[in-house]
Amino acid sequence: QKEVEQNSGPLSVPEGAIASLNCTYSDRGSQSFFWYRQYSGKSPELIMSIYSNGDKEDGRFTAQLNKASQYVSLLIRDSQPSDSATYLCAVNRGWSNFGNEKLTFGTGTRLTIIP
């Protein structure tokens, strides 16, 4: 089982609709969760971080975390063509002693917003 799993897509969503991206993780000790956006040929950039169960909203983006189900999602409301990119889910175990911190990425979901 992969440590962080995402559907690779491609996911196509009409402009103005809600895009829903999902991620599951295997390590129950994970403490922090991130969504990165990566445009083609560019490096990843952070969109959202979430540490507690529930929802976290930032503008058009909402991150949802359910630690019991080991599930993280990202919702993008009012999708725009500029949202077309690959979205990477990342999970960090944090550290309880030296060397435990490891930021692990999923393979990413390619999202296309159709005008």
Place this chain on the structure above:
Amino acid sequence: DVKVTQSSRYLVKRTGEKVFLECVQDMDHENMFWYRQDPGLGLRLIYFSYDVKMKEKGDIPEGYSVSREKKERFSLILESASTNQTSMYLCASSVRDRVGTEAFFGQGTRLTVV
């Protein structure tokens, strides 16, 4: 703004060469990471460092080594480059925190080994 700078955007090296990839960050971050990114495989962690002179193996350390002599600089070394090390290499840094914090990435180095 956090700035993570990788020394080269593109590199072409020959099989068997020793290759150095350099990364510098200017935000006094304790943690630094080296990833490689390949189509269909995503970002895979090669090595990370949580302090000067400290290093930990990631998921795919074979064929690589690292050096962190100063807090701001983390170097990735390919001891003897091979064609299967052709990839995009990404350096990242983060603040060291109990629960883990977001990583900031450099612009990437696309390495081709011929």
